[in-house]
Amino acid sequence: MxxxxxxxxxxxxxxxxxxxxxxxxxxxxxxxxxxxxxxxxxxxxxxxxxxxxxxxxxxxxxxxxxxxxDSESDQIPVIGLVAAGGPILAEENIEKTIPKSNNLLSSDIDYYLRVKGDSMVDIGIFEEDLIGVSKSASTKIGSVVVARINNEVTVKTLIEMSQNKVVLRPENQNYNDIIINPKVDELAIEGSCVALLRESI
Amino acid sequence: MxxxxxxxxxxxxxxxxxxxxxxxxxxxxxxxxxxxxxxxxxxxxxxxxxxxxxxxxxxxxxxxxxxxxDSESDQIPVIGLVAAGGPILAEENIEKTIPKSNNLLSSDIDYYLRVKGDSMVDIGIFEEDLIGVSKSASTKIGSVVVARINNEVTVKTLIEMSQNKVVLRPENQNYNDIIINPKVDELAIEGSCVALLRESI
DNA sequence: CAATATACTGTATATAATTACAGTAAAACT
DNA sequence: AGTTTTACTGTAATTATATACAGTATATTG
Known part of the structure; x- marks a missing residue:
């Protein structure tokens, strides 16, 4: 265009x-x-x-x-499964889009991510929920972040972040903390979770 | 009008x-x-x-x-605390209104109810969450309903419903089932929960 | 029981709006 | 240097649209 x-x-x-x-x-x-x-x-x-x-x-x-x-800037994409390797917002990951005007939540949401697995159930994030992700919101210790570890995308709580140690915590007692050395494994914090949608109860 | x-x-x-x-x-x-x-x-x-x-x-x-x-019918009210006695949708209970969204969540939401307490955490419904309530959706056994028991409004899972026994279950192991005899206590099922919004994580 | 509201058909017209055609002039490509 | 794009003026025709007027028929309300 x-x-x-x-x-x-x-x-x-x-x-x-x-x-x-x-x-x-x-x-x-x-x-x-x-x-x-x-x-x-x-x-x-x-x-x-x-x-x-x-x-x-x-x-x-x-x-x-x-x-x-409809210019794409007015639409918020909903990301389903993230294909390994490529960027989260790649075309093939977009499940659907939601007009921004219909957005009831924070205006700072860059995309929605559909939750897979039960690693965050203790703070009420369930499988199939949609998480509103902000790329710009500051990623503070204690906040729920979207992280990419060696090309795999995951949602976890950020517990510790230093030059050679990053700790990501699943909010589920059956899982253990993920401890990463950014110098060994590839790690990127893609954004922070700022809202949640559940389309059916 | x-x-x-x-x-x-x-x-x-x-x-x-x-x-x-x-x-x-x-x-x-x-x-x-x-x-x-x-x-x-x-x-x-x-x-x-x-x-x-x-x-x-x-x-x-x-x-x-x-x-x-701008008709009010295009706005969905958000209900905070429900004053004892009156109807849920009474003016004084409306915390704010949000524009009806077409694509985002079910179009069948009559109002949002702000969750108080932790009685439903096991199915991911947390304090301060907004629950989308449909008055018309059929209230089936097993669905999460908004019930009014003796003028108090509560959100619980409907487990059993017969002429002289209604069982409402909190989804939290620290709480016990609520067993009501509709002939003794006043009970009304106000609606079913069909969606959920969390404005901050 | 009369007046008013609802729910239309049918015709006509003024005006609102699109859109084609004929120009002018400067800036930006190729 | 020549063509295209941008950015307009000016005129005019055709079509799109609002809207007034004259009816018919049934339902609702005071």
Missing amino acids: KNLTKRQEEILNLIKTHILDLGFPPTRADIAKTLGFKSPNAAEQHLRAIEKKGFIKILSGASRGIVLN | KNLTKRQEEILNLIKTHILDLGFPPTRADIAKTLGFKSPNAAEQHLRAIEKKGFIKILSGASRGIVLN
């Missing part, structure tokens, strides 16, 4: 704002009036350009027939 | 669906075509009636100028 020019972006924002304010897209004349064009055709041609670049779709013959193409 | 007739409700839903699908409201002709009216005026008059009852606003002169009035 090509980049929009400054003016085109301005028009796309105007459309979004109009929809947010009134609930329906503007007409060519509305756009022209707002931006001071003396001809509705100026708006028309901008719309065609924006459509060509893939950001909107113009429904011909319909008044206000401007459809916003 | 007066109640809509069946037909009017049908039209309001059509408008909402149209907006959800395409991003803008339908025209009178669209409505007429969808519902099989032979005159766009039929749609026009329905719209006027729906506006009169306060559910929409019609912007005169604007094509597709139908604005949905």
Whole structure:
């Protein structure tokens, strides 16, 4: 998807704002009036350009027939099984996506991860639950993190983190702490768990 | 706000669906075509009636100028502490409301209830969690229900239900089953738990 | 039992809106 | 240097849309 020019972006924002304010897209004349064009055709041609670049779709013959193409930035992916090796957010891991506007929880969620196994049941994280993961939230000691150890993704509580020792604790008395030497094993903290969804009880 | 007739409700839903699908409201002709009216005026008059009852606003002169009035029905209330005596959904119990989400969780959630206590931790329901409650979902044996016993609201698993014996089980080994005789104690099953939200981990 | 609300058909018209065509001018590629 | 893209003005035709007016019929309410 090509980049929009400054003016085109301005028009796309105007459309979004109009929809947010009134609930329906503007007409060519509305756009022209707002931006001071003396001809509705100026708006028309901008719309065609924006459509060509893939950001909107113009429904011909319909008044206000401007459809916003769901940009991926407005969708939060739900990650099912993470294929070994690749990045978590790789296409093949995305089970579905949830529109951000429908998100009831923290706005800081980058993706949802479907929980496998019972290693976190003691703090109420069950198999099939969806965990809201934030990549930017600070990973403090004691927080629940998404970690990748030698290409395997896991959700655990972060207990200790120093240069040559990282301790990840399963919240289930049947499991033992995972102790990693980052100099020996490959370790990456992918994000912090900030919310939880259970779709059926 | 007066109640809509069946037909009017049908039209309001059509408008909402149209907006959800395409991003803008339908025209009178669209409505007429969808519902099989032979005159766009039929749609026009329905719209006027729906506006009169306060559910929409019609912007005169604007094509597709139908604005949905934020009806409370699009918001799901979050119930904090339930005051003894009154109905669960009483105004004073509503902690906040959250917009109804279509894709995220079951569309059948009437309200969220904030969990107090630790009686359900064994199945991953923790204090401060929000439970999505459906009033209409069938209350089967084995399902987690919201029950009111002598004016106190509680969340438990329904184990047995007969004319003179109802058994509610806390999912926590430190608690005992609650055995009620509905002929002695006042008991009402308010709904079933169909989803769960945890706003922070 | 009359008035009002509901639920439409049918026709007509003003206006709202899309959209095509003909230009101008500057900037950005190729 | 020539073509394409961007960014508009200006005009006009066609179509889309709202909306008024005139009816019909049944149901509901005061």
